[in-house]
Amino acid sequence: MSEETSQEHHIDNSKFKSIQGVVTSLCNDYGWINETIFFNTDVISDNVLLNIGTNVLALVEKKPRNHIFKAIKVKAMNNLPEGSEPSKLGRRLCIKCVTSITEDNIYISKDTFFPLCMFSGGFRPFNGDLLLVEYSMNPGTSNMNIHSASPLNSQNMEEVCVTCIDGRNGVVEATMFFTLDSLHTLPGYTLGLYDIVNTTVVDSIQSHYTCRVVSMTPVNSLY
Structure with missing residues (x-):
């Protein structure tokens, strides 16, 4: 993994489709939406326990070899963030990947974008981040x-562990991608391999990872 590789990572949203549906079948580690869309339970957001009949939003990828639709992320409609439930006629919800970012705008397709100022707080999207x-x-x-x-x-x-550092990029717990832009600590601190950190992570489609660290504070710098 290198910074150059990360910068060249692009998401093709034409391969994905956001759908609203109902859980129609459920087993221990997998289920089906609308009887046609397969999902593994480890792609459910917020660690919510779904039931048959639960309304969900899903980001779906069509597998080219067998034409099976598989959900790569599922979110329960009754577990949406406060204020995200559409309240006006004609408004809908969907899941989109960030495809590119400019100084002022966030793109979710080649022609669809919105201003960065739409986000409050310190969150700044990154290529591949999943948005509601x-x-x-x-x-x-x-x-x-x-x-x-x-x-x-x-x-x-x-208190999770830094398991890889490569230039300005790295991985926490072998599963969560980060850049050093997410590091918050005292001036002069150098992040080291196997450092223990507190993090905030978001769902994101990266080359080998499904989460991105948006904020990271080394535990030993808190004392």
């Missing part, structure tokens, strides 16, 4: 009006 997007369609066109956007899933993880 509230939108409406312009009548008579295929153009989307973006009304709000937020990370699909955000969780805090305490």
Whole structure:
């Protein structure tokens, strides 16, 4: 893994489709949405326990070899972030990947973007981050009006281990990608391999990882 590789990582949103559906079958470690979309239980956001009949949003990828639809992320509709439930006629929710970022705008496709200032707080999206997007369609066109956007899933993880460092990039617990831009500590601190850190992570599609660290504080710098 290298910084150059990370910078050249692009997401093709045409390979994915956001759908709203119902869980129609459920086993210990997998299930089906609308009887046609397969998912593993480890892709459910927020560690929510789903039931048959639960309404969900899913980001779906079509497998080219066998044409099976598989959900790579599932979010329960009754577990949406506060304020994200569409309240006005014609507004809908979908899951989108960030495809590119400019100084002022966030793109979720080649032609669809919204201003960075739409995000509050310190969160800044990164290529591949999964967003929960509230939108409406312009009548008579295929153009989307973006009304709000937020990370699909955000969780805090305490006292986890840095397992890889490569230049300005790295990995926590062998599963969560980070860049040093996410590091918050005292001036002069150098992050080391196997350091213990507290993190905030979001769902993100990276080359080999499904989560990205957006904030990281070394535990030993807190004392």
